[in-house]
Amino acid sequence: MAASRSGSQRPKPSSLPGGLSISCPEALSSSPYSDNERQCFSATSPMGQQPKDAFKKTSSYLLRQLIHRYRRLDAEETWDEDEEEDQVEDQDESEASSESEIQNMEGEFDGVLREEVVAEALHKLGRSGGGTEQAYLNVTLSGCALVDVSILRGYVHLQKLDLSVNKIEDLSCVSGMPYLLELNASQNKLTTFFNFKSPKNLKKVDFSYNQISEMSDLSAYQALTKLILDSNEIEEIKGLELCSNLTHLSLAKNKITTLNGLSMLPIKILCLSNNQIEKITGLEDLKALQIVDLSNNQISSLQGLENHDLLEVLNLEENKIAELREIEYLENLPLLRVLNLLRNPIQEKSDYWFFVIFMLLRLTELDHKKVTVEEKVSAVNKYDPPPEVIAAQDHLTHVVNSMMQPQRIFYSTLPSLDAPYPMLILAGPQACGKRELAHRLCRQFSTYFRYGACHTTRPPYFGEGDRVDYHFISQEVYDEMLHMGKFILTFRYGDHNYGLNRDTVEGIARDGLASCIHMEIEGVRSLKCSYFEPRYILVVPMNKTKYEGYLRRKGLFSRAEVELAVSRVDLYIKINQNFPGYFDAVINADDLEIAYQKLSQLIREYLDLTEEPAKGLAPTTDISTSHLIPKEPFRKLSTLSSSDLLDSTDKNYIVKLCATLSAKTPPAERHSMQRQHERAWQALMGKTPPDHTLLFQRGPVRVPVPVTSDLHYFTKLGELQEASEFYDDDYAVTPFGSYSEERMKPGKENPKGKDPGGRENIALLKYAALRQRNSSQSEKPAVPSICRPGSNTKPILPPIPQGRK
Numbered sequence: 001m002a003a004s005r006s007g008s009q010r011p012k013p014s015s016l017p018g019g020l021s022i023s024c025p026e027a028l029s030s031s032p033y034s035d036n037e038r039q040c041f042s043a044t045s046p047m048g049q050q051p052k053d054a055f056k057k058t059s060s061y062l063l064r065q066l067i068h069r070y071r072r073l074d075a076e077e078t079w080d081e082d083e084e085e086d087q088v089e090d091q092d093e094s095e096a097s098s099e100s101e102i103q104n105m106e107g108e109f110d111g112v113l114r115e116e117v118v119a120e121a122l123h124k125l126g127r128s129g130g131g132t133e134q135a136y137l138n139v140t141l142s143g144c145a146l147v148d149v150s151i152l153r154g155y156v157h158l159q160k161l162d163l164s165v166n167k168i169e170d171l172s173c174v175s176g177m178p179y180l181l182e183l184n185a186s187q188n189k190l191t192t193f194f195n196f197k198s199p200k201n202l203k204k205v206d207f208s209y210n211q212i213s214e215m216s217d218l219s220a221y222q223a224l225t226k227l228i229l230d231s232n233e234i235e236e237i238k239g240l241e242l243c244s245n246l247t248h249l250s251l252a253k254n255k256i257t258t259l260n261g262l263s264m265l266p267i268k269i270l271c272l273s274n275n276q277i278e279k280i281t282g283l284e285d286l287k288a289l290q291i292v293d294l295s296n297n298q299i300s301s302l303q304g305l306e307n308h309d310l311l312e313v314l315n316l317e318e319n320k321i322a323e324l325r326e327i328e329y330l331e332n333l334p335l336l337r338v339l340n341l342l343r344n345p346i347q348e349k350s351d352y353w354f355f356v357i358f359m360l361l362r363l364t365e366l367d368h369k370k371v372t373v374e375e376k377v378s379a380v381n382k383y384d385p386p387p388e389v390i391a392a393q394d395h396l397t398h399v400v401n402s403m404m405q406p407q408r409i410f411y412s413t414l415p416s417l418d419a420p421y422p423m424l425i426l427a428g429p430q431a432c433g434k435r436e437l438a439h440r441l442c443r444q445f446s447t448y449f450r451y452g453a454c455h456t457t458r459p460p461y462f463g464e465g466d467r468v469d470y471h472f473i474s475q476e477v478y479d480e481m482l483h484m485g486k487f488i489l490t491f492r493y494g495d496h497n498y499g500l501n502r503d504t505v506e507g508i509a510r511d512g513l514a515s516c517i518h519m520e521i522e523g524v525r526s527l528k529c530s531y532f533e534p535r536y537i538l539v540v541p542m543n544k545t546k547y548e549g550y551l552r553r554k555g556l557f558s559r560a561e562v563e564l565a566v567s568r569v570d571l572y573i574k575i576n577q578n579f580p581g582y583f584d585a586v587i588n589a590d591d592l593e594i595a596y597q598k599l600s601q602l603i604r605e606y607l608d609l610t611e612e613p614a615k616g617l618a619p620t621t622d623i624s625t626s627h628l629i630p631k632e633p634f635r636k637l638s639t640l641s642s643s644d645l646l647d648s649t650d651k652n653y654i655v656k657l658c659a660t661l662s663a664k665t666p667p668a669e670r671h672s673m674q675r676q677h678e679r680a681w682q683a684l685m686g687k688t689p690p691d692h693t694l695l696f697q698r699g700p701v702r703v704p705v706p707v708t709s710d711l712h713y714f715t716k717l718g719e720l721q722e723a724s725e726f727y728d729d730d731y732a733v734t735p736f737g738s739y740s741e742e743r744m745k746p747g748k749e750n751p752k753g754k755d756p757g758g759r760e761n762i763a764l765l766k767y768a769a770l771r772q773r774n775s776s777q778s779e780k781p782a783v784p785s786i787c788r789p790g791s792n793t794k795p796i797l798p799p800i801p802q803g804r805k
C-alpha cells in the first residue's frame with residue numbers, strides 16, 4: 001500500500017458497484033480517466049487487480065465523491081469570477097444538500113480521507129518529479145467535506161493538490177509532497193498559515209476563504225509566484241520579503257490598513273480590495289506592478305502611484321477620491337489603459353469625465369466604459385485646444401458678438417466682381433520690425449495703403465503715439481468693445497490684449513484704401529477664418545542671435561519676454577515649411593533696409609506698378625513711385641495666366657481662381673451683381689432704396705440684357721433678366737416695380753405706349769408660366785414680391801458674392 005501511495009498510484013476498479021451506476025449515471029461518464037490512462041494504469045500499477053470487496057467498503061465514499069464532482073462540474077459551467085461570492089454561497093448550499101443526501105444514504109461521514117477516495121480523485125498520469133516513474137500528479141478533492149487529509153502525506157509525487165471547499169484545519173500532510181507546485185486550500189477552516197514543511201517548488205497557493213489572521217515568515221517559499229489570501233482576517237502584510245518570485249498577490253477582503261511589507265517584490269498583480277487602506281504608501285518599490293485593485297478602501301489621494309511606469313489597470317472603485325487634481329498623479333503613467341473611479345466623490349465634479357480623459361489620453365476604458373476617439377478629441381479641444389481651434393473660437397466669439405448688435409453694411413464687405421477688399425498683413429514675432437515696415441510702406445504707397453492700428457491694453461512705450469501705432473485702451477474699454485462685437489480678431493500676448501477693430505478697417509475702406517496691418521500668427525489664424533482674404537507676408541529674423549541681441553538692447557522687454565519672442569521665430573519658420581502657401585511671401589528681417597526693399601518690390605508687383613514685370617526680388621535702391629503708372633488700384637486678377645494660377649506659393653491662388661472663374665459669369669449674372677453693388681453703395685451713402693428688395697425696383701432702370709432664350713439665366717440673381725428676355729430690344733425696361741395686377745391682364749396697353757399688341761404682358765405671362773414650371777421641377781425659387789411689406793425699412797446686407805465666404 002505504501003508503494004502505491006508513494007507512486008500516487010490508485011487502484012482502478014474494473015467495474016463500479018451496480019447500484020452506483022444506476023443512481024448517478026453521469027458520474028461515471030465524468031470520470032477523469034481516459035481509456036489511455038486506464039490501459040496505462042493497468043499496465044504499470046501492481047494495484048490494478050484490486051479485490052472486488054475493497055470497493056464495496058468504499059462505495060459510499062465513492063458515491064460521495066462522485067456526487068460532489070457532478071455538482072462541481074455543473075457549477076463550473078456558470079462560473080464567473082465576479083460572482084465568486086454568490087458561487088461560494090451556492091456551493092455551500094450545494095455542499096450541505098449533498099452532504100445531507102449522503103448522510104441519508106449511508107449515515108454520518110467522519111471527514112477522514114480514505115485511500116479509496118484518493119484513488120478515485122487522482123488524475124493526470126505523468127512522469128514523477130524524480131523522473132524515474134509514471135505516477136498520478138494531480139488530485140482533486142474539492143467539496144468532499146473532508147476534515148482529516150493526513151493520508152495524503154504519503155502521496156509524494158503529487159504536483160497539484162486541490163482541497164478546496166472542505167473542513168480542513170490542518171495541512172501538515174503537504175510536508176510530504178516535495179514536488180508539489182500548486183495548492184488550493186480555499187474555503188476551509190485553516191487558521192494557521194503554511195503550517196507545513198515547504199515543498200521546494202511550490203508556486204501557486206490559494207488560501208482564500210479561511211480563518212487565517214496572521215501572516216508568518218515565508219522565506220522558505222522562494223519559488224512562490226502566486227499567493228491568494230482573500231477573505232481571511234489578516235491585518236498586516238508581512239513575511240513576504242524573500243518571496244523573490246512572487247508576481248501575483250491577492251489579499252482582498254481582509255483587515256489591512258497599511259501597505260507595508262511589500263518592498264522590492266516583483267509583484268505584477270496586486271489585489272487589496274475591500275480592506276481599510278487609507279493611503280497608497282509602501283508601493284514605491286513595486287516597479288513591476290501592472291494590475292492594481294484597491295477598490296472598496298478609504299483612499300482619498302492617488303499619491304504613491306505616480307512612478308509605476310508599467311501600470312496598465314487600476315481599480316479604485318468606491319474610495320474617497322474627491323479632487324480632480326489627484327489625477328495628476330496618474331498623468332505620467334505611460335501604459336495606463338483601464339481606470340475605475342466609480343463611486344468616488346470625484347464623480348460629482350462637473351468636468352470629471354473630459355478632464356480625466358484629457359489628463360490620461362491613453363485610457364481605453366474609464367469607469368467600465370469605453371473611451372471613444374471623439375471623446376478624446378473633445379477633451380483636448382476643451383483643455384488644450386490646438387491653434388486652429390483657438391482661432392476658430394476667437395472668430396466665433398466675434399461673429400456672435402457682432403451679430404447681437406444692430407446690423408449695417410460694411411464697406412469692406414461690399415460685393416466686388418474682381419477681388420475681395422484688399423488687405424496686407426505683415427506677420428512675425430514681436431519687435432522684428434514689421435511695424436516699422438508697415439509704416440514705411442503706407443508712407444510710400446500712401447495712395448493705396450493706410451496703416452491699420454490695432455487696439456491694445458498695453459501701455460505705450462516711449463515714443464509710441466496713440467492711434468499712430470496702436471489705440472491704447474484700458475482693459476475695461478477692451479472688454480466693452482469685445483462684448484459689443486467691435487473686433488474682427490483678438491489675441492492675448494504676454495499680459496496684454498490686442499484686437500483688430502472692425503471700424504479701423506472700415507474707416508480705411510471707406511476712403512478707398514487698402515489696410516496694412518501687423519500681427520502675430522494667432523491673429524493670422526483667426527483672420528483666415530473670416531471672409532477677409534488678405535495677402536500675408538511673413539517677416540521673420542533668420543539670425544536668432546542677432547534678433548535676441550536687438551531685443552535685449554531695446555531695453556523694453558524682460559528676459560522672459562525676450563526668450564518668448566526668440567522661441568517664436570522657430571514657430572514661424574516651421575509653419576512656413578509645413579504649410580506651403582500659408583504666407584504669400586517671406587521676408588528675412590535680419591536687415592530691415594533690405595527687408596523693406598524686398599517688401600516694396602513685392603508690393604509694386606502686386607499693384608502692377610512696374611512697366612516690366614519684376615524678375616525675382618533683388619533689392620532696388622530707388623523706391624520712389626513717382627514714375628510708376630498705376631493701371632488700377634489692384635491688378636485685375638482675371639487677366640492672370642494659368643502659370644500664375646499654378647504658382648500658389650507667393651500669390652493667393654484661390655482669389656485668382658475665383659476671379660478667373662468669375663470672368664466666365666454669364667452677362668445677366670454680372671449685370672445683376674453690378675446692380676447689387678450699385679444699390680449697396682447707394683445704401684452706404686445713406687440713400688434708402690424705395691423698395692426693400694435690391695433686385696426688383698419700382699423705378700425703371702436701364703440694364704443691358706442680351707437677347708437670348710436660354711433658360712440658364714433663370715437664376716435667383718438674374719430674375720430681372722428672365723422677364724427681359726421676352727423683349728427683343730437690347731435694353732429692356734425692368735417691368736415689375738410699376739406693374740399692378742391690372743396691368744398684367746392681356747390686352748391692356750402699356751402706359752408708355754411701348755408695347756403694341758400687349759407683347760409686354762404676354763412676355764410677363766410667359767415668364768410667370770415658366771417660373772411656375774421651374775418651381776415645380778426644381779427647388780422652389782422665391783416668387784418675386786412686387787411690393788414687400790415694410791418696404792420703407794432699412795436695406796438688408798447684400799449677399800456676399802461667389803468666391804467669398
Ligand SMILES: Nc1ncnc2c1ncn2[C@@H]1O[C@H](COP(=O)(O)OP(=O)(O)OP(=O)(O)O)[C@@H](O)[C@H]1O
Nearest residue numbers: 430431432433434435454491498499500519520523
Ligand atoms: N490684433 C493683433 N492680433 C495679433 N497680434 C497682434 C495684434 N496687434 C499686435 N499684435 C502683435 O503682438 C505682438 C506684441 O505687440 P507689441 O506691441 O508688444 O510689439 P511691437 O513692438 O508692435 O512688435 P513689432 O514691432 O514687431 O510690430 C507684436 O508682434 C504685434 O505685431
